[in-house]
Amino acid sequence: MTDDTDPAPEWRNFYGRRSGKTIRKSQRTYLSEDLTTLCPAGVSRADNPERAPLDLTAIFGDDRPVWLEIGFGGGEHMVHMAATYPEVGLIGCEPFINGVAMLLGKIRLAGVTNLAVYPGDARDLLDVLPAGSLTRAFLNYPDPWPKRRHHRRRFVTQDHLVPLARAMAPGAEFRVATDIPDYVRQTLAEVPKAGFDLVGNGVTAWDDWISTRYEQKALREGRAPHYVTFRRR
Numbered sequence: 001m002t003d004d005t006d007p008a009p010e011w012r013n014f015y016g017r018r019s020g021k022t023i024r025k026s027q028r029t030y031l032s033e034d035l036t037t038l039c040p041a042g043v044s045r046a047d048n049p050e051r052a053p054l055d056l057t058a059i060f061g062d063d064r065p066v067w068l069e070i071g072f073g074g075g076e077h078m079v080h081m082a083a084t085y086p087e088v089g090l091i092g093c094e095p096f097i098n099g100v101a102m103l104l105g106k107i108r109l110a111g112v113t114n115l116a117v118y119p120g121d122a123r124d125l126l127d128v129l130p131a132g133s134l135t136r137a138f139l140n141y142p143d144p145w146p147k148r149r150h151h152r153r154r155f156v157t158q159d160h161l162v163p164l165a166r167a168m169a170p171g172a173e174f175r176v177a178t179d180i181p182d183y184v185r186q187t188l189a190e191v192p193k194a195g196f197d198l199v200g201n202g203v204t205a206w207d208d209w210i211s212t213r214y215e216q217k218a219l220r221e222g223r224a225p226h227y228v229t230f231r232r233r
């Protein structure tokens with residue numbers, strides 16, 4: 001199949017450039033068949049240059065609570081949350097196209113319908129989420145950027161946290177899981193500055209947690225998980 005006949009060539013081209021990876025034919029099928037319905041219109045800058053807020057009621061079909069997962073990786077946590085909380089709408093973003101394809105496969109297997117997917121950068125999505133629209137957000141094993149000169153690329157910087165705080169309702173919960181002690185340090189220093197209070201910081205997972213691919217890798221390599229919880233002021 002050539003680019004000209006692919007029903008969703010723009011996604012393949014976009015991610016081909018970003019990740020430098022080839023998308024397998026089976027994954028391409030998921031992308032073209034499922035992403036069309038799961039990806040809300042109006043998130044990308046090309047689609048929505050004015051950055052008008054998304055209509056979450058139209059996306060989920062009613063006024064249900066909406067939760068966000070940033071960087072869902074292979075999607076196991078996102079599908080688990082969607083299945084555990086069918087009364088909630090889950091919106092997730094992930095720029096790694098093979099991760100998006102894995103999520104789409106898991107959505108098919110689980111038969112969950114309360115999800116929306118943005119195959120791109122969290123900042124694009126945060127820009128267009130209505131103010132105060134989220135009641136929970138998950139940041140599971142964000143890219144660690146271990147070198148000191150790269151710490152400013154971490155998600156837990158004000159460039160990301162201020163838009164996240166704007167999108168979250170007062171009292172909303174923000175969960176961060178990481179295996180990197182210096183990431184915990186930066187999280188504890190930066191997240192409260194953006195308008196959150198720390199409500200939990202431990203090595204015991206949340207009751208409804210499901211271990212992710214990245215957590216399994218960390219455990220195999222001998223790194224201990226940290227589970228940090230904040231509440232939006």
Ligand SMILES: C[S@@+](CC[C@H](N)C(=O)[O-])C[C@H]1O[C@@H](n2cnc3c(N)ncnc32)[C@H](O)[C@@H]1O
Nearest residue numbers: 071072073094096121122140141143212213214
């Ligand atoms: C270390 S992986 C963890 C994946 C998954 N959450 C897990 O626990 O297995 C970090 C993920 O964050 C994604 N990511 C990095 N920057 C991002 C951004 N700006 N917006 C959304 N996702 C991002 C990466 O593509 C990657 O899949």
